[in-house]
Amino acid sequence: MNLYSKENLPPPSDDLLFRISPWGPLFGFLIFLSGLVAGLALFIHSVLSSIAWGILLSALYTLIMWGICRVLLRALKATFSPANWLARIGHGGILLKYRSYLHDDSPEEDPIALYLSWPEITEAQLQREIHTTTDMDGKRQIRRWFLTIRLNQRYVDMGKIKSLLAFESQRKPAHFRVDDLKHELFIARKNKAPRSEVENIKNEIASEKKRHPGRHGKVRFHDRPVIFVNPDQLKVEWTHVTPGRQKLRQLLVQHTSVAGDQHLQFDIERPMTKTEFNSLLAVLLSRDEIVEATKLVKRQLGVGTTEAKAFIENARLSE
Numbered sequence: 190m191n192l193y194s195k196e197n198l199p200p201p202s203d204d205l206l207f208r209i210s211p212w213g214p215l216f217g218f219l220i221f222l223s224g225l226v227a228g229l230a231l232f233i234h235s236v237l238s239s240i241a242w243g244i245l246l247s248a249l250y251t252l253i254m255w256g257i258c259r260v261l262l263r264a265l266k267a268t269f270s271p272a273n274w275l276a277r278i279g280h281g282g283i284l285l286k287y288r289s290y291l292h293d294d295s296p297e298e299d300p301i302a303l304y305l306s307w308p309e310i311t312e313a314q315l316q317r318e319i320h321t322t323t324d325m326d327g328k329r330q331i332r333r334w335f336l337t338i339r340l341n342q343r344y345v346d347m348g349k350i351k352s353l354l355a356f357e358s359q360r361k362p363a364h365f366r367v368d369d370l371k372h373e374l375f376i377a378r379k380n381k382a383p384r385s386e387v388e389n390i391k392n393e394i395a396s397e398k399k400r401h402p403g404r405h406g407k408v409r410f411h412d413r414p415v416i417f418v419n420p421d422q423l424k425v426e427w428t429h430v431t432p433g434r435q436k437l438r439q440l441l442v443q444h445t446s447v448a449g450d451q452h453l454q455f456d457i458e459r460p461m462t463k464t465e466f467n468s469l470l471a472v473l474l475s476r477d478e479i480v481e482a483t484k485l486v487k488r489q490l491g492v493g494t495t496e497a498k499a500f501i502e503n504a505r506l507s508e
Contacts, residue, residue, distance in 0.1 A: 190309055190345050192300040192353070193284070199304075204279035205432070205440060209290060211268035213429040218261040225254035267291055275414055275430055278440050282306035283338075285425065287357060287415035295360050300353060303415075305338070305345070307444045312339040314448040315427070315434055320469065321456040322481060333472070334434065336425040337418075351417045358413055358475075358505070370394045411477030418471050426475075457485050474505060 193199065228251035235243030267273060273290040276283055288301035313336065320331045340347065374390045418424045427434065441447045455461065455469045466489050473482040479501065486497040 190306075190350075191304040193302045193304065194300050195297045198302060199284070201277060202279065204277040204284070205436070206274050207276045207278070207430050207432065207437065208274045209268055210429045210431040211265060214261060214265040214268055218258065218265050221254055221257045221261060225251060225258050228254050264291065267293070275425070275427075278437075280444075282309070282444075285415055285423070287354060287413070289412040289414055291412045292360070299357070299360065301357075303350065303353070305340070309341050309344045310338055310445045311341045311421075312446045312448055313337065313441045314339075314451055315438065316451045316453060318469075318472070319452075319454045320472075320481075321454065321458075322484065323458055332428075334427045335472075336427045336437070338423045338425065340421045340423065342421050345421075347421060350423070354413070354415065354417050367394055367397045370397065413475040416471050416475045418468055424468075424471070426472075457481075457488050461489055470501075470504065474501070 228247055232244065232247035232251055235247050267290050270290060270293060272293040274286055276285050278284075282305050284302055284304045286302045288295065288299070316335045316337055318333050318335065320333070321328055322331075323329075340350075370390055370393050374387065374394065377387050377390060414426050416424050427437070430437075438447065453465075455465060461469070466485070470482060470485060473479075473485065482501050483494065483497045486492065486500050487494065490497070490500070492500070
């Protein structure tokens, strides 16, 4: 087991690279772009017709569509960056990048990838999960694919991997440090701190801006493609990955034991086993789907909203 930062990643050699396909973000962007165009058309029509309520509603709708399009466009552009890769599989083992390509603005000195040799992997399996939830529009289903990797506890330090993934889930982008320093400067001035202290904070702000120049988006994506779900198991989201699952399966069979595909269904409204509950909660938290996670905890544990939020916060802190 080896860890690599962005600066010391090994060369690709003959490894096969798996990355996130741009088709999903592109499809979502085009849908909301059409909504933005429709909103603009409705706004123009309302202005020309002097319909006050139409102007107000269409303007609000257009602004919402504009905001969503900006977020989706950033995600789409990220799929074409060099940081967009999830795994490299070769004769020696698997190099898993547990830092999402959406978090490429996080500190470069951090370890971001985990190399596992084939003897360190006991078994691999592809899982298809269907998550069923209920909202105002009725029941809806979300389909996702995962690669689960069972680790050999004789060779792998489970505690170290778990702590690395927990650290990554709490990591903020490097340029967020400027925002923290600006807040410190505001507090120092408010408390009438000595001039030397204020100047030191200003110098730190200038230094951070030099280290991370340019404008950075304030949108904080929360995407963790690799999570720890069992005492000896990693779970990697494989929903929109290219090359496809068939190629992945062919490579895995050549080097390790591969179990048959597993198909799981989770319905938030129905009772679950403890294992199913923990697995689904981990997936929801890895994607920052707090609303769905809160629903899950409320339904399965029979608690109120306040207790459910407290449970989720404790779960995130103990990851």
